[in-house]
Amino acid sequence: MKIIFIIPPNTHYIEPYSFVKADKSNTVRPYLGLLYVAAALRNDLGISVRIIDSNAEGLTLEKLKKIIAREAPDIVGFSVLTFNLLNCMEVSRLIREHSPATKICYGGWHPTLYPRETLELECVDFIVIGEGEITFKELALAYNRGKRPADKELSKIKGIGYRTAEGKLQINPHREVIGELDEMPFPAYDLVDVGKYSNLLACTNNSVTIMTSRGCPQGCIFCDMRRTPYRFRSPGNIMDEIKFWVGKGVHEFFIQDDNFTINRKRTIEFCTLLIEADLGIKYKISSRVDYLDEEVMRYLKKSGCYRIYFGVESGSQRILNYLEKGIKVDHIRDAFRIAEKYGIDRCAYIMIGCPTETKEDIELTIRLIKEIRPDHLHCSICTPMPMTYLYHKLMSDGLITHDYWLEFAGRPDPSFKTPFISRFFSPEELRKMQNSIQREFYMSPRIILREIGKTRNARQFLAKAKMAIDVIFR
Ligand code: B12
Numbered sequence: 001m002k003i004i005f006i007i008p009p010n011t012h013y014i015e016p017y018s019f020v021k022a023d024k025s026n027t028v029r030p031y032l033g034l035l036y037v038a039a040a041l042r043n044d045l046g047i048s049v050r051i052i053d054s055n056a057e058g059l060t061l062e063k064l065k066k067i068i069a070r071e072a073p074d075i076v077g078f079s080v081l082t083f084n085l086l087n088c089m090e091v092s093r094l095i096r097e098h099s100p101a102t103k104i105c106y107g108g109w110h111p112t113l114y115p116r117e118t119l120e121l122e123c124v125d126f127i128v129i130g131e132g133e134i135t136f137k138e139l140a141l142a143y144n145r146g147k148r149p150a151d152k153e154l155s156k157i158k159g160i161g162y163r164t165a166e167g168k169l170q171i172n173p174h175r176e177v178i179g180e181l182d183e184m185p186f187p188a189y190d191l192v193d194v195g196k197y198s199n200l201l202a203c204t205n206n207s208v209t210i211m212t213s214r215g216c217p218q219g220c221i222f223c224d225m226r227r228t229p230y231r232f233r234s235p236g237n238i239m240d241e242i243k244f245w246v247g248k249g250v251h252e253f254f255i256q257d258d259n260f261t262i263n264r265k266r267t268i269e270f271c272t273l274l275i276e277a278d279l280g281i282k283y284k285i286s287s288r289v290d291y292l293d294e295e296v297m298r299y300l301k302k303s304g305c306y307r308i309y310f311g312v313e314s315g316s317q318r319i320l321n322y323l324e325k326g327i328k329v330d331h332i333r334d335a336f337r338i339a340e341k342y343g344i345d346r347c348a349y350i351m352i353g354c355p356t357e358t359k360e361d362i363e364l365t366i367r368l369i370k371e372i373r374p375d376h377l378h379c380s381i382c383t384p385m386p387m388t389y390l391y392h393k394l395m396s397d398g399l400i401t402h403d404y405w406l407e408f409a410g411r412p413d414p415s416f417k418t419p420f421i422s423r424f425f426s427p428e429e430l431r432k433m434q435n436s437i438q439r440e441f442y443m444s445p446r447i448i449l450r451e452i453g454k455t456r457n458a459r460q461f462l463a464k465a466k467m468a469i470d471v472i473f474r
Helices: 032-041 061-071 082-098 109-113 115-120 133-144 235-246 264-277 294-302 317-322 329-341 359-372 389-396 404-410 427-442 445-454 458-473
Strands: 002-007 048-053 075-079 103-107 126-128 160-163 169-171 207-210 213-216 228-232 252-255 282-287 305-313 345-352 376-381
Touching (some): 002 032, 032 048, 032 075, 048 061, 075 082, 082 103, 082 109, 082 404, 103 109, 109 115, 115 126, 115 160, 115 169, 126 133, 235 264, 264 294, 294 329, 317 359, 329 359, 345 359, 345 427, 376 427
Parallel strands (some): 075 103, 103 126, 252 282, 282 305
Antiparallel strands (some): 160 169, 213 228
16 A cells, blocks of 8 residues: 655745745745654555655656656645645646546645535545544555445544545544644654755754644634644653754754743753753744743753744734734843843744734834844734634624635635735735835844854855845845
């Protein structure tokens, strides 16, 4: 039995809310979700698993077509975000044409949010809702026992959707989330070429992305993770993964958790283990500004944390309240001040164009940025993402007049553009402000000199210079 997971080439590009040039930059990151699903499968004999990351490997549709026709896999799995749905569909059509017996399974955020609409797409045979490790394994094992499993067998697999023998759409009850993350095998990094993933702002040539928790207890209304069950790996388990990589010569880690410092005790324990092990590693994390104090920051720095990505969002308390961010502007000031004191790089994620945001609110954000002096800045335009609380709120307030994400999920159209919903600014005005905020920040002598000083080699210098030119001349 042969299973291939495919990350499709980025042929379609749905304009994002983030800074367009940064979004299109040459940073290629691994799909950790897929690596976890692949790892869970491999302990089972008789299943061959392969991952094709078209973007990391530089594969075109033409090359993929040849691979699909040659390999004729039993199942192909895709990790589908609403934003890469069109790309996944394009490759799925190739599969239908060149390997018609292959079953196609969509997992990830998009089918989880829109199960019925996804399953209705002609090029989809199965969907997996929520976490895929156990669900997909059950599905694969059912297939491994013979040809198509009977409906009765499929009906027992929690968290899948499929067409019955009669052609009816069936969505099974959801599966409970995985409680014990320590029991999961580490992501199947050996199935991809780690060296092909790049990050413009990394400080070594060799870094690995890891995830140490899932879910988030916070309630920010624009985020998909809002109040999802928070679970975390133990410090010892994370150390095992880090030591594995150190043994392979990797000394830099990107901890991709939405908020690494939610559990203060765990954070300090983890840092203590790292300090004791003295592995000489560096790592970066994301954190909320209100989950860090002087003591935690000291531990982070001592254990090798060199950068923290903070969701600042706005300098206007009114907008922070609207977004249900649960922080005060002073929390932002404090976190940036303490991190600076300990010599940790600070990246501020801000957003403009929140539905009720005025020019004065945006001015407050710009003023705050000048005050807290981040080392990196990422300015997005507030976008109601599919099925988020913000999206539903704007629909009930009448600012969104029809459910355009649902429409897109049902009839994915390449001409779709992400709408920006602002009472006071046009999309063009928002883009202009976003560009000028980014440009002003990255053209300041403080940032230019710092970046030159931190550049590792000629390749990184050229990549940074290209990005700078894009930012300045956009
Ligand atoms: C890392 C990351 C990225 C990375 C890598 C993407 C990836 N899919 O891994 C990059 C930088 C490329 C990225 C880009 C974007 N991202 Co992003 N990203 C994340 C982030 C922070 C972590 C993803 C992750 O590794 N999670 C951990 C793993 C274990 O979970 P998982 O990916 O969900 O996978 C599990 C299940 O979903 C399922 N599963 C996943 N894939 C598959 C496949 C199969 C076959 C099966 C069976 C199961 C399965 O099983 C996995 C294991 O349990 C998430 C937030 C989050 N915490 O999840 C946002 C998130 C996924 N991103 C999001 C968005 C909006 C974007 C962008 C549009 C941002 C932008 N630029 O404006 C772009 C879109 C790019 C594109 N064209 O696809 C949204 C998705 C919303 C949606 N409806 O699609 C999220 C949820 C953020 C948010 N809070 O709103 N992102």
